[in-house]
Amino acid sequence: MYDQVRQVDTEIADILEAELGRQRNQLEMIASENFTSRAVMETMGSTLTNKYAEGYPKKRYYGGCVHVDEAEMLAKRRAMALFGAERANVQPHSGSTANMTAYLAFLKPGDKILGLSLSHGGHLTHGHPVNFSGLLFDALHYEVSPDTETIDYDKLRTQALAERPKMLVGGASAYPRFWDYEKLRSIADEIDAILMFDMAHIAGLVAGGVHPSPVPFCDVVTSTTHKTLRGPRGGLVLSRKDKFKAINKMNFPGIQGGPLMHVVAAKAVCFQECMQGDFKLYAKSMVDNAKALGDALMERGFHLVSGGTDNHLLLVNVAGKGLTGKAMEELLEHVGITCNKNTVPFDKESPFVTSGVRLGTPALTTRGMGVEEMGRIAHIIDSAVQNQENQDKLDALRAEAEDLCQSFPLYPGMA
Ligand code: DSN
Numbered sequence: 233m234y235d236q237v238r239q240v241d242t243e244i245a246d247i248l249e250a251e252l253g254r255q256r257n258q259l260e261m262i263a264s265e266n267f268t269s270r271a272v273m274e275t276m277g278s279t280l281t282n283k284y285a286e287g288y289p290k291k292r293y294y295g296g297c298v299h300v301d302e303a304e305m306l307a308k309r310r311a312m313a314l315f316g317a318e319r320a321n322v323q324p325h326s327g328s329t330a331n332m333t334a335y336l337a338f339l340k341p342g343d344k345i346l347g348l349s350l351s352h353g354g355h356l357t358h359g360h361p362v363n364f365s366g367l368l369f370d371a372l373h374y375e376v377s378p379d380t381e382t383i384d385y386d387k388l389r390t391q392a393l394a395e396r397p398k399m400l401v402g403g404a405s406a407y408p409r410f411w412d413y414e415k416l417r418s419i420a421d422e423i424d425a426i427l428m429f430d431m432a433h434i435a436g437l438v439a440g441g442v443h444p445s446p447v448p449f450c451d452v453v454t455s456t457t458h459k460t461l462r463g464p465r466g467g468l469v470l471s472r473k474d475k476f477k478a479i480n481k482m483n484f485p486g487i488q489g490g491p492l493m494h495v496v497a498a499k500a501v502c503f504q505e506c507m508q509g510d511f512k513l514y515a516k517s518m519v520d521n522a523k524a525l526g527d528a529l530m531e532r533g534f535h536l537v538s539g540g541t542d543n544h545l546l547l548v549n550v551a552g553k554g555l556t557g558k559a560m561e562e563l564l565e566h567v568g569i570t571c572n573k574n575t576v577p578f579d580k581e582s583p584f585v586t587s588g589v590r591l592g593t594p595a596l597t598t599r600g601m602g603v604e605e606m607g608r609i610a611h612i613i614d615s616a617v618q619n620q621e622n623q624d625k626l627d628a629l630r631a632e633a634e635d636l637c638q639s640f641p642l643y644p645g646m647a
Pocket residue numbers: 264327355405406
C-alpha cells in the first residue's frame with residue numbers, strides 16, 4: 233500500500249499506514265466523521281487535482297475545462313435531485329467557506345445574525361466571537377431551554393422580534409433533535425430575515441429520507457459532504473433560484489479561487505452513491521443505532537442531553553458519573569473508542585474540559601455494525617467508567633473493542 237508515496241517519502245508512507253491501522257482498529261465514534269468509499273477516494277486521488285477551473289461550467293477563466301465542466305455539472309444536477317433543491321453550488325472547499333458564502337452573499341459586515349450558541353450545540357461558524365462569523369457580524373445567539381434541553385422556539389421568537397437580525401441561522405454540530413423548520417420560517421418571515429440552515433451533520437439523514445429536510449423552508453441551506461453524507465471532505469450550498477446569483481458570485485470570485493475539481497468530482501460520486509437504495513437503509517441504520525446506544529446508556533444511568541436522540545448523535549453529560557468530558561474522552565480512547573469532549577448546555581466547565589462527550593454512529597454504521605453491537609459498545613463504555621483504576625479490566629475492554637473491529641473489517645482488500 234502507498235507504494236508510490238513510499239518511493240519518495242517513507243515518513244509520510246508510514247504515517248498513512250499507521251492512520252489506516254488506527255481507523256481499522258478503533259471504534260470511531262466522532263459524530264462528524266465517516267469512512268468514505270474507495271470510489272470517492274479514487275476520484276480524490278485522480279488527475280483532476282491538476283486542473284485549474286476558476287469560474288463555473290462553460291464560463292471558466294482557463295482553457296481545457298471540458299471534462300471538469302462535465303464533472304461539475306453532474307455534481308450540481310445530482311445535488312439538486314438528491315435534496316430537491318432549485319440550485320446547487322458544489323465548489324465550497326469546506327462547510328466553513330459554504331457558510332461564509334451564504335453570509336456574505338446577503339449580509340454586510342456589521343449586520344446582525346442570530347444562531348444557536350456553540351455551547352448549546354451550535355457551530356463555530358454560526359457567530360462565535362473567535363470565528364470570522366463573530367468577527368465580521370454582530371452575532372447573537374439563542375439557546376436551548378434548561379428544562380427540556382431542546383430549542384425554546386417561543387424564546388427564540390421573542391429574541392428575534394426584539395433584535396431583528398438580518399439572518400436567522402439554524403443548524404448545529406451537537407444537537408440530537410429534529411428542528412422545527414416551519415417555526416424558523418415563520419419567525420424569519422415576521423422580521424423579514426433570510427433563513428439559512430446549516431445541515432452539515434444531518435445531510436446524509438436528509439438525503440436518506442430519515443430526517444425532515446430544511447430545503448423547502450429555507451432561502452439557503454449549507455452543508456459539508458463528508459459527515460453523514462459520507463463523501464469527500466468539502467462543502468455545498470443549496471438555494472432557491474432567486475438567491476443563487478448572489479451565492480455564486482460570492483463563492484467565486486468573492487471567497488475562493490480555483491475549485492478543487494478532484495473533490496468536486498468526488499462529490500458527484502458521493503451524490504450518486506446517496507441516490508442508491510442501500511443508502512436509505514444506511515441512513516435508517518445510523519438513527520436506529522444512535523437510539524439503541526442511547527437507550528442502552530440511559531439504562532446504565534447516563535444522562536443524555538434532551539433525553540435521547542432523533543438523529544445520528546448523542547450528547548452525553550458525564551458530570552453525574554463524576555467525570556469531565558476531557559477525562560471521559562481520554563478514558564474511552566484508552567479502551568479503543570474515539571470520540572470528542574463536548575460542552576453540554578449550561579456547562580460549568582471550560583470548553584477545554586467540558587462536562588460531556590459527543591458520540592456518533594455514522595462511521596460504525598458504515599462498517600456494518602447494528603443495534604446488537606451498540607449494546608456491546610454501551611457495555612464497554614459503562615464498564616470503563618466503573619473500572620477506571622483497573623488497568624487489567626481496561627485492557628480487556630480494549631480487546632473487546634478490537635474484537636468488534638475485527639468482525640467488521642474496514643476497507644477490506646486495502647493492503
Ligand atoms: N467540527 C465539526 C464537528 O465535529 O461537528 C463541524 O465542523
